[in-house]
Amino acid sequence: xxxxxxxxxxxxxxxxxxxxxGKIVRFGLMLKKLGQDDPRRIVHSFKVALALTLxxxxxxxxxxxxxxxxxxMWAILSVVVVFEFSVGATLGRGFNRMLATxxxxxxxxxxxxxxxxxxxxxxxxxxxxxVFVEAGIVTFFRFIPQxxxxxxxGLLIFNLTFCLVSVSGYRDDEVIxxxxxxxxxxxxxxxxxxxxxxxxxxxxxxxxxxxxxxTNMEKLANFLExxxxxxxxxxxxxxxxxxxxxxxxxxxxxxSKGSEDTMAxxxxxxxxxxxxxxxxxxxxxxxxxxxxxxCAIKIEALNSYLTSETQAPPEVKSxxxxxxxxxxxxxxxxxxxxxxxxxKMIKSSxxxxxxxxxxxxxxxxxxxxxxxxxxxxxxxxxxxxxxxxASLLFQIITCTEDIAEAAxxxxxQAHFKDVKPRVTPDQxxxxxxxxxxxxxxxxxxx
Amino acid sequence: xxxxxxxxxxxxxxxxxxxxxGKIVRFGLMLKKLGQDDPRRIVHSFKVALALTLxxxxxxxxxxxxxxxxxxMWAILSVVVVFEFSVGATLGRGFNRMLATxxxxxxxxxxxxxxxxxxxxxxxxxxxxxVFVEAGIVTFFRFIPQxxxxxxxGLLIFNLTFCLVSVSGYRDDEVIxxxxxxxxxxxxxxxxxxxxxxxxxxxxxxxxxxxxxxTNMEKLANFLExxxxxxxxxxxxxxxxxxxxxxxxxxxxxxSKGSEDTMAxxxxxxxxxxxxxxxxxxxxxxxxxxxxxxCAIKIEALNSYLTSETQAPPEVKSxxxxxxxxxxxxxxxxxxxxxxxxxKMIKSSxxxxxxxxxxxxxxxxxxxxxxxxxxxxxxxxxxxxxxxxASLLFQIITCTEDIAEAAxxxxxQAHFKDVKPRVTPDQxxxxxxxxxxxxxxxxxxx
Numbered sequence: 077x078x079x080x081x082x083x084x085x086x087x088x089x090x091x092x093x094x095x096x097x098g099k100i101v102r103f104g105l106m107l108k109k110l111g112q113d114d115p116r117r118i119v120h121s122f123k124v125a126l127a128l129t130l131x132x133x134x135x136x137x138x139x140x141x142x143x144x145x146x147x148x149m150w151a152i153l154s155v156v157v158v159f160e161f162s163v164g165a166t167l168g169r170g171f172n173r174m175l176a177t178x179x180x181x182x183x184x185x186x187x188x189x190x191x192x193x194x195x196x197x198x199x200x201x202x203x204x205x206x207v208f209v210e211a212g213i214v215t216f217f218r219f220i221p222q223x224x225x226x227x228x229x230g231l232l233i234f235n236l237t238f239c240l241v242s243v244s245g246y247r248d249d250e251v252i253x254x255x256x257x258x259x260x261x262x263x264x265x266x267x268x269x270x271x272x273x274x275x276x277x278x279x280x281x282x283x284x285x286x287x288x289x290x291t292n293m294e295k296l297a298n299f300l301e302x303x304x305x306x307x308x309x310x311x312x313x314x315x316x317x318x319x320x321x322x323x324x325x326x327x328x329x330x331x332s333k334g335s336e337d338t339m340a341x342x343x344x345x346x347x348x349x350x351x352x353x354x355x356x357x358x359x360x361x362x363x364x365x366x367x368x369x370x371c372a373i374k375i376e377a378l379n380s381y382l383t384s385e386t387q388a389p390p391e392v393k394s395x396x397x398x399x400x401x402x403x404x405x406x407x408x409x410x411x412x413x414x415x416x417x418x419x420k421m422i423k424s425s426x427x428x429x430x431x432x433x434x435x436x437x438x439x440x441x442x443x444x445x446x447x448x449x450x451x452x453x454x455x456x457x458x459x460x461x462x463x464x465x466a467s468l469l470f471q472i473i474t475c476t477e478d479i480a481e482a483a484x485x486x487x488x489q490a491h492f493k494d495v496k497p498r499v500t501p502d503q504x505x506x507x508x509x510x511x512x513x514x515x516x517x518x519x520x521x522x
Numbered sequence: 523x524x525x526x527x528x529x530x531x532x533x534x535x536x537x538x539x540x541x542x543x544g545k546i547v548r549f550g551l552m553l554k555k556l557g558q559d560d561p562r563r564i565v566h567s568f569k570v571a572l573a574l575t576l577x578x579x580x581x582x583x584x585x586x587x588x589x590x591x592x593x594x595m596w597a598i599l600s601v602v603v604v605f606e607f608s609v610g611a612t613l614g615r616g617f618n619r620m621l622a623t624x625x626x627x628x629x630x631x632x633x634x635x636x637x638x639x640x641x642x643x644x645x646x647x648x649x650x651x652x653v654f655v656e657a658g659i660v661t662f663f664r665f666i667p668q669x670x671x672x673x674x675x676g677l678l679i680f681n682l683t684f685c686l687v688s689v690s691g692y693r694d695d696e697v698i699x700x701x702x703x704x705x706x707x708x709x710x711x712x713x714x715x716x717x718x719x720x721x722x723x724x725x726x727x728x729x730x731x732x733x734x735x736x737t738n739m740e741k742l743a744n745f746l747e748x749x750x751x752x753x754x755x756x757x758x759x760x761x762x763x764x765x766x767x768x769x770x771x772x773x774x775x776x777x778s779k780g781s782e783d784t785m786a787x788x789x790x791x792x793x794x795x796x797x798x799x800x801x802x803x804x805x806x807x808x809x810x811x812x813x814x815x816x817c818a819i820k821i822e823a824l825n826s827y828l829t830s831e832t833q834a835p836p837e838v839k840s841x842x843x844x845x846x847x848x849x850x851x852x853x854x855x856x857x858x859x860x861x862x863x864x865x866k867m868i869k870s871s872x873x874x875x876x877x878x879x880x881x882x883x884x885x886x887x888x889x890x891x892x893x894x895x896x897x898x899x900x901x902x903x904x905x906x907x908x909x910x911x912a913s914l915l916f917q918i919i920t921c922t923e924d925i926a927e928a929a930x931x932x933x934x935q936a937h938f939k940d941v942k943p944r945v946t947p948d949q950x951x952x953x954x955x956x957x958x959x960x961x962x963x964x965x966x967x968x
Contacts, residue, residue: 110665117665125658128681129650132689136646149686156682200582204575212571219556219563235574236602240595243578330819334780373776377823380917446902456896457888463906464913471826 127272154265162281164342166273170266172230181255184241282343293415295325300408304401329372357489371475388458399441406434573718600711608727610788612719616712618676627701630687728789739861741771746854750847775818803935817921834904845887852880
């Protein structure tokens with residue numbers, strides 16, 4: 077490449093080409109990573125391509141095309157705008173689009189008719205008035221929070237269809253024919269989108285929400301299980317805190333409220349699938365999610381002591397070490413049990429012994445604080461810092477109990493499976509075999 | 523109404539009517555409240571109605587309608603889907619729609635041409651292949667985070683236009699004419715939407731973001747300014763904690779990340795307006811927002827001591843009361859100064875004395891902790907609790923400093939006004955007249 081025959085320009089061009097090529101390669105790698113991170117993205121792209129090809133071929137070949145004429149494009153348009161990643165979103169948009177089109181077309185025909193009756197002079201004035209009033213009202217309705225959450229897209233389509241139908245400068249019977257064509261093609265397009273979305277490897281947003289709530293608990297559990305080792309053994313071997321990065325997964329929980337709310341809204345559109353019924357208690361999921369987030373805030377506070385520059389000397393830390401490590405790891409185990417039984421969709425009380433253990437350790441920690449912490453000769457600031465850690469751990473027990481209660485209620489409301497306790501080899505490590513380990517049906521059932 | 527002449531059915535009907543009427547009244551009141559809470563919602567509804575009436579009347583009367591034929595509806599469609607509440611969102615959608623339509627129409631014409639050349643038999647196969655490949659690729663591109671943030675809508679429209687143009691069963695010259703019509707009407711519709719949105723009482727999303735970031739700081743400031751009184755005087759007169767509800771405004775800051783990110787994305791579409799340039803440092807706003815949220819998490823932790831059932835007795839609280847109240851209120855004042863100068867868009871160092879005061883009080887608090895807190899004869903658990911409060915207050919000082927630094931950098935990057943200090947009557951209360959109160963140009967300027 078860099079032979080002496082090349083002049084300056086050629087070398088420059090080669091360099092440019094290489095940089096350009098490098099960009100393309102990086103772009104390709106990024107695309108590959110996107111696909112590897114979630115292969116369902118590739119499946120979704122295929123599904124959209126398939127649905128669009130289907131609707132295109134349908135209207136290309138079929139005599140329908142002759143009948144519907146230009147209206148055929150509404151079918152293509154519907155597939156493009158209705159097809160979303162999840163079933164819930166697709167159904168929501170499809171339903172919104174179809175219902176709004178039908179209602180608005182009917183009203184639009186009425187408006188058109190009224191305007192025509194008023195004669196040539198009154199017609200444009202009346203139509204303009206109708207459009208103005210309708211658009212103003214419907215646009216304002218989009219600000220109503222409950223409407224926005226579920227029918228935002230429908231109101232948009234209502235606006236659109238009403239205008240199109242009432243404005244069209246055709247004779248009455250033609251308007252009606254066009255409206256029918258439009259409604260028909262929109263229904264065909266929406267149904268193709270929904271069918272492809274549901275029939276080929278569907279992504280249920282309800283399942284996503286279910287898994288996200290469980291995964292968020294797991295993230296907190298990971299932090300709590302690792303916290304003790306990180307915090308108390310930090311000073312012993314003077315490690316840097318790179319390891320604690322693996323505990324930082326909980327941070328995403330802090331800002332997950334928006335996505336959970338959206339998912340719950342979309343999940344309400346989904347029909348029964350697997351263990352999820354049409355009236356699954358999505359609100360209870362949001363409650364569990366909120367409590368998990370509340371606990372994540374406590375953990376964030378705890379984390380600030382882990383990453384703080386000023387650490388108490390080991391001898392001060394060691395005063396509270398024993399019970400603190402138990403509280404942290406037992407709360408972590410309880411959350412992990414809760415996450416596991418949620419993922420398996422079973423009613424389980426396997427978290428209870430862990431909470432009991434952590435409460436026991438909390439009593440012990442209180443005794444330690446009363447008897448030794450304040451009497452230690454160390455710098456009071458360090459003592460206070462350990463006190464703050466202990467205080468947060470007490471709060472985390474309460475949070476864990478709250479989460480457990482809400483998750484238990486959820487298991488009842490959602491009719492999770494009622495299983496006999498089965499102690500498998502990998503459960504033996506984490507589950508006490510004490511009397512607590514009897515699976516009961518939640519008495520908080522609705 | 524309930525006269526004895528009425529029979530059972532009539533009474534029932536009257537009851538039903540009353541309940542129905544009650545619902546309507548409540549709905550009306552809810553709408554009224556929506557409008558009162560933010561009168562711009564009413565203005566927006568009028569603007570949309572006006573734009574739609576404009577485009578309807580235009581195509582109803584003009585000979586354009588004859589020329590464009592059925593394509594006129596694309597103009598109406600464009601107004602409905604492009605017109606958003608803020609200028610940024612409207613411009614973003616309008617730009618996405620116009621650019622995507624032009625590029626996709628050109629490509630679609632090419633695809634149509636290629637398919638036609640291959641003869642009657644190859645045409646449908648080639649078209650189906652083109653649509654499949656194009657739809658798959660473009661749909662996958664929508665998963666790229668950077669694309670999704672700014673060009674999600676454009677990619678959707680690209681998909682749509684490419685299919686419509688390449689699938690249409692017309693002769694080549696007709697396809698080109700139709701594509702031109704479509705592009706023309708879409709540009710007309712989008713421009714009407716953008717013009718009405720910008721010219722009549724525009725809502726700049728950049729200004730919204732600016733104000734929200736400042737308001738969030740104020741919410742934290744309100745909590746901090748009120749915290750001292752609430753916490754330390756709680757036990758004295760045994761009040762219930764209803765009053766502290768007025769301090770809970772900060773809670774909304776905890777979950778504001780999503781809306782801030784969206785606003786910053788949309789603000790990037792907006793041209794220069796007022797003091798906001800096209801390349802306003804929106805990223806720095808997000809940084810300030812993140813630091814504010816980080817501080818809100820500390821405040822949430824502090825709040826749990828305010829609302830906790832177990833409160834230390836007044837004599838324990840009183841040990842740390844003096845310096846703690848100063849730290850809290852001075853941090854609050856500093857944040858309020860920062861919020862005020864941000865709202866006024868001025869470079870100001872009026873927050874500095876407050877931070878200095880809080881740091882001084884922190885040193886004092888450390889002395890108090892070292893000298894008295896642990897030596898008090900009270901229950902160690904109460905002492906530890908006060909220690910935790912103190913520890914959080916120390917962290918809040920650091921947070922406040924971080925926010926101040928980021929806000930100061932923002933003021934430089936955004937070229938806020940450089941003003942001479944002016945002590946107005948209501949500033950006198952909150953601003954020290956010490957040597958700190960000299961307004962300097964930030965040395966962190968880019």
